Amino acid sequence: MATTTKSPPHERPVLGSLRRDRRAWFALPVLTLLVLAAAAAPFLDAAVADTDTDRLLAGPSAAHPLGTDELGRDILVRVVAGALVTVEVATIAVGLALVLGTALGLVAGYRGGWVDSVLMRVTDGLLAFPLLVLALTVVAALGPGLRNALIAIAVVTTPRFARLVRGEVLSLRTREWVSAARIVGVGTPTILVRHLLPHLAGTLLVFAALQASTAIMAEAALSFLGLGVQPPQPGWGGMVASGTAHLDSSWALSVFPGLAILLTIAAFNLLADALRDALDAHRPVLSPIR
Structure with a gap:
């Protein structure tokens, strides 16, 4: 027995709600x-390493719209290149935590007993x-670098997903369609993947999305402390750190990468x-397929 989702016909799609939400517009x-x-x-590797020795710690100009750093490198180019690190954090780190945490939460919530305990x-x-303290401990044990970060x-993010999924599964596993699936002999992996997971x-x-913002802030903090992205690879946290030594002569070096972190x-x-408001307003009604 499988389950499907049915929404009342008068409800607008979730994407329609997002198009009308000003938060999504931003x-x-x-x-x-x-x-x-x-x-x-x-494609910016050459431009990232390019230096303008005549314009060290220069302010914004036509040649360098956001100014240059202490080595004469263009801040705009380095901010754009640093976006790759941020995307890797939001996809690789959070994605790995999502997969592991979901698997652990599904097993713990469905099996119960000593496994759950x-x-x-x-x-x-x-x-x-605290997340950052635990992340610092792990990086200190593994060594500095983006991969270890x-x-x-x-x-440190996996337990958050595991706790969330486990709580949801504790509620879903008592539904009649889950009990019916067990009665007719559907295996546990099938129940977890086809019956429970879609509703999560x-x-x-x-x-x-929430954990992505937390992970980005954690990576920026690790790079600020010299434990994340290592030079010469550009990273927003590392750029903010290097700019703190030159705040009196070049405010742009810290402000623009810091602004990029804030906006992201x-x-x-x-x-x-x-997403939360759109999904809550159009939450489907669960019903079994007969």
């Missing part, structure tokens, strides 16, 4: 620019630490809010 263009900048980053105690232990962010998609989408985090948070 979030979607910003995130689109972020993706386009990340796509352009591989063991998994949730480990999860609670990880959640007891992505692993650290995935590790909306909740996971909203939560992933705000865009993900606003998108999550808009």
